[in-house]
Amino acid sequence: MSDRTAIKVEGISKSYGAVKALDDINLEISEGEIYGLIGPDGAGKTSLFRVLTTLTLADSGTASVNGRDVVADYQDIRRTIGYMPGHFALYQDLSVEENLNFYATVFGTTVEANYDTIKDIYSQIEMFKTRKARALSGGMKQKLALCCALVHKPEVLFLDEPTTGVDAVSRKEFWVMLKRIKESGVTILVSTPYMDEASMCDRIALILNGRIIDRGTPQEIISRYPDRLYAVRGGNMFRILKILRPLDGVLRCSSFGSECHVAMAQDGPDSSFLLDTLKDSGVEDSSVELVNPGIEDCFIRLS
Amino acid sequence: MEEKSVVIRNLVKKFGNFTAVDNISFEVSKGEIFGFLGANGAGKTTAMRILCGLSRPTSGEGTVAGFRIKDQQESIKRHIGYMSQKFSLYPDLKVWENIELFGGIYGLNDRQIAAKTDSMLKALSMENARDMYIRDMPLGWKQKLAFSIAMVHDPEIVFLDEPTGGVDPVTRRNFWEMIYEAAGRDVTVFVTTHYMDEAEYCDRVSVMVDGRIEALGSPAELKETYGAKDMDGVFTKIAGRAERGE
Numbered sequence: 001m002s003d004r005t006a007i008k009v010e011g012i013s014k015s016y017g018a019v020k021a022l023d024d025i026n027l028e029i030s031e032g033e034i035y036g037l038i039g040p041d042g043a044g045k046t047s048l049f050r051v052l053t054t055l056t057l058a059d060s061g062t063a064s065v066n067g068r069d070v071v072a073d074y075q076d077i078r079r080t081i082g083y084m085p086g087h088f089a090l091y092q093d094l095s096v097e098e099n100l101n102f103y104a105t106v107f108g109t110t111v112e113a114n115y116d117t118i119k120d121i122y123s124q125i126e127m128f129k130t131r132k133a134r135a136l137s138g139g140m141k142q143k144l145a146l147c148c149a150l151v152h153k154p155e156v157l158f159l160d161e162p163t164t165g166v167d168a169v170s171r172k173e174f175w176v177m178l179k180r181i182k183e184s185g186v187t188i189l190v191s192t193p194y195m196d197e198a199s200m201c202d203r204i205a206l207i208l209n210g211r212i213i214d215r216g217t218p219q220e221i222i223s224r225y226p227d228r229l230y231a232v233r234g235g236n237m238f239r240i241l242k243i244l245r246p247l248d249g250v251l252r253c254s255s256f257g258s259e260c261h262v263a264m265a266q267d268g269p270d271s272s273f274l275l276d277t278l279k280d281s282g283v284e285d286s287s288v289e290l291v292n293p294g295i296e297d298c299f300i301r302l303s
Numbered sequence: 304m305e306e307k308s309v310v311i312r313n314l315v316k317k318f319g320n321f322t323a324v325d326n327i328s329f330e331v332s333k334g335e336i337f338g339f340l341g342a343n344g345a346g347k348t349t350a351m352r353i354l355c356g357l358s359r360p361t362s363g364e365g366t367v368a369g370f371r372i373k374d375q376q377e378s379i380k381r382h383i384g385y386m387s388q389k390f391s392l393y394p395d396l397k398v399w400e401n402i403e404l405f406g407g408i409y410g411l412n413d414r415q416i417a418a419k420t421d422s423m424l425k426a427l428s429m430e431n432a433r434d435m436y437i438r439d440m441p442l443g444w445k446q447k448l449a450f451s452i453a454m455v456h457d458p459e460i461v462f463l464d465e466p467t468g469g470v471d472p473v474t475r476r477n478f479w480e481m482i483y484e485a486a487g488r489d490v491t492v493f494v495t496t497h498y499m500d501e502a503e504y505c506d507r508v509s510v511m512v513d514g515r516i517e518a519l520g521s522p523a524e525l526k527e528t529y530g531a532k533d534m535d536g537v538f539t540k541i542a543g544r545a546e547r548g549e
Contacts (some may be wrong), residue, residue: 165497193470303471
């Protein structure tokens with residue numbers, strides 16, 4: 001990561017009718033980092049991508065990619081970025097090889113000239129190079145789409161929800177590929193609805209309802225979590241939620257897999273209060289442990 | 304004997320010489336929350352389509368809601384509920400119009416639909432939203448309504464296909480509390496998800512790999528068997544062994 005700014009967003013707003021998709025967004029992304037835009041469907045992630053990739057105009061505000069303005073210099077931006085939209089933009093009737101050649105030609109280059117850039121990923125699908133894109137598995141389509149977005153050696157790579165609907169194992173593999181792309185010096189802006197992917201990014205912004213609700217390194221965001229967080233285990237999760245949620249002193253109470261995360265004020269009652277209450281309600285086998293919050297805890301607190 | 308909502312024996316589905324579902328057998332009890340997991344391409348969608356009466360098995364036997372998967376598909380469709388994140392309600396119709404539409408599709412008469420509309424909106428505390436367009440509703444409301452509408456005909460089992468994909472953390476958890484309440488009313492819930500924390504909320508979970516059910520048990524049992532601290536660890540150990548693509 002360098003100190004030079006790769007993407008700068010200043011006061012960008014965009015509405016669709018009465019819906020404010022982007023509400024005064026400000027961001028600064030450094031050259032060579034993986035920056036994650038993390039939030040649910042409808043938060044504004046795709047709208048921001050479309051503004052930055054010069055596919056739509058903002059209502060107000062300015063933005064630039066590697067110093068080029070998204071309005072005045074849109075042609076230069078298009079030549080120097082790679083963009084992988086949420087729905088893979090592959091030609092179903094073309095083979096793997098033909099798709100890749102097509103994208104290389106559009107950018108006035110060849111697959112051979114930039115083979116080093118895509119080699120790591122392309123080598124995983126190269127054995128299927130004569131297969132039509134429509135006959136590829138989801139995982140292979142994802143890899144091909146990534147190759148197509150990289151084939152012209154872009155300075156900045158925009159990946160809009162590359163892991164949505166992808167199973168937990170394939171998601172992990174995808175992030176390994178992204179790390180390698182980053183090492184070759186490409187700046188990556190990636191969006192995801194999966195909170196657990198935050199830790200794979202250098203810095204992140206949490207986005208909800210068109211607004212950025214927090215930003216920083218994942219560790220910075222976690223360190224700002226103001227409350228004490230307890231993980232409660234034992235017995236039936238939903239029963240525990242029902243018992244603990246209405247208690248005075250309990251700020252939030254959310255299910256987290258086999259645990260229930262209970263947020264309490266720093267000066268509030270401690271874990272023995274939770275244990276005693278559960279015992280009084282007939283939950284005998286519970287345990288309570290002070291834990292560190294994750295990004296999902298932070299998101300829940302801010303939403 | 305415990306009542307079963309799903310009984311599947313040696314189910315096989317082939318497309319040409321590709322075996323999408325390779326001899327799977329399992330049962331789901333009434334009122335159980337059953338998590339149906341697997342990597343992309345493991346055969347989940349194919350199996351689920353057969354269970355929902357949308358596709359015929361190549362071989363194998365079984366019943367869903369008491370009807371045979373081989374030759375009673377129409378009865379299955381009428382007696383199950385279905386909801387996915389991608390397809391649920393019509394955004395350009397009002398709340399009451401959506402209830403009327405789905406009620407009608409499931410064969411409820413006008414009187415039943417009127418009664419159902421009232422009771423549903425009351426249970427959801429949405430009496431004031433009767434004339435609201437779905438497109439104007441917050442996501443959390445939409446999800447709750449879609450879930451209730453999937454059960455407008457009081458099915459004994461409801462199939463939820465990735466109901467929480469892309470949903471924010473708070474809405475996602477609220478939705479699971481609804482699932483849990485439905486199961487408490489003895490509705491059987493058959494659910495797929497890519498969120499491994501949600502797998503923990505199921506009574507039992509199956510994990511499909513390459514067309515077969517590789518593991519089946521309660522989350523606690525599976526974690527113990529595979530020596531994993533959570534379901535993500537279980538899933539990674541099992542699905543990481545897959546050999547075929549999607």
